[in-house]
């Protein structure tokens with residue numbers, strides 16, 4: 446009876462939290478760039494920095510030949526930056542195959558990073574898109590996109606630099622792209638849940654917090670290395686935020702059982718948040734004290750540990766649930782968690 450009451454309270458509380466968090470705060474991203482953030486370089490400086498082809502497209506508004514760009518067919522997870530100045534413009538889930546010969550996107554990362562201007566060259570009226578920060582020519586935007594936005598950002602591949610999600614580390618995060626490492630028991634479960642949350646760019650399963658280098662799954666399973674099974678989540682701050690990531694975390698595992706999730710026991714299954722900076726620690730601390738007060742009666746055992754290293758787990762652990770949905774563990778343990786998550790966060794799921 447006590448547990449039913451607890452679950453009901455958690456449900457109610459989570460619903461209350463969600464209703465406050467449907468629109469993630471966009472503090473750092475919604476202001477357009479002002480002039481002091483813009484880059485002004487002479488032609489000579491641009492020529493020294495860029496290749497001849499990049500200079501032709503970015504600075505002279507040239508167009509690369511269709512079907513020749515290196516990023517045209519790229520389907521990797523990650524972020525597309527301006528090749529002139531590094532401004533983050535698109536993420537992989539905005540890209541689609543338009544068959545037009547140039548990388549195409551249906552939306553941009555918010556924050557006024559792309560400027561639109563009417564272009565009357567070549568006897569046509571088109572809308573040119575340029576990088577707001579450096580003025581570099583990207584391509585054009587059209588109203589014939591096949592997705593719900595109706596937009597097609599048609600971008601020269603050479604105007605872009607691609608950073609794969611696994612290369613986005615704690616050291617080069619920005620206001621737009623951030624990452625967090627956390628453990629809520631078996632990483633197969635945690636990974637499957639976050640893969641579904643809108644704004645999450647990538648999730649990798651791995652190990653953190655232990656005392657040997659490059660541990661294997663077998664090492665970690667002994668419980669003697671002090672590693673936790675964790676996920677590294679890279680996310681787009683314009684579509685979700687750390688607060689929401691933590692709310693999903695607390696709503697989908699039990700933070701009150703020490704070194705245990707269901708039948709999984711051992712310190713490798715501990716509930717843990719590895720914070721990479723003071724801001725992450727503060728957001729976690731404040732949510733935990735709120736939940737302790739309102740829902741858990743001070744019973745939360747989740748540890749806050751400083752992040753030092755993430756070791757990616759063996760390949761067969763990545764996307765385990767989606768590759769093994771019919772296995773008994775997935776059906777009996779993971780599927781119910783997914784269903785709970787889908788119900789609680791139904792407005793925040795990625796569009797299929």
Ligand SMILES: [Zn+2]
Pocket residue numbers: 527528529530531532576577578579580581
């Ligand atoms: Zn730029």
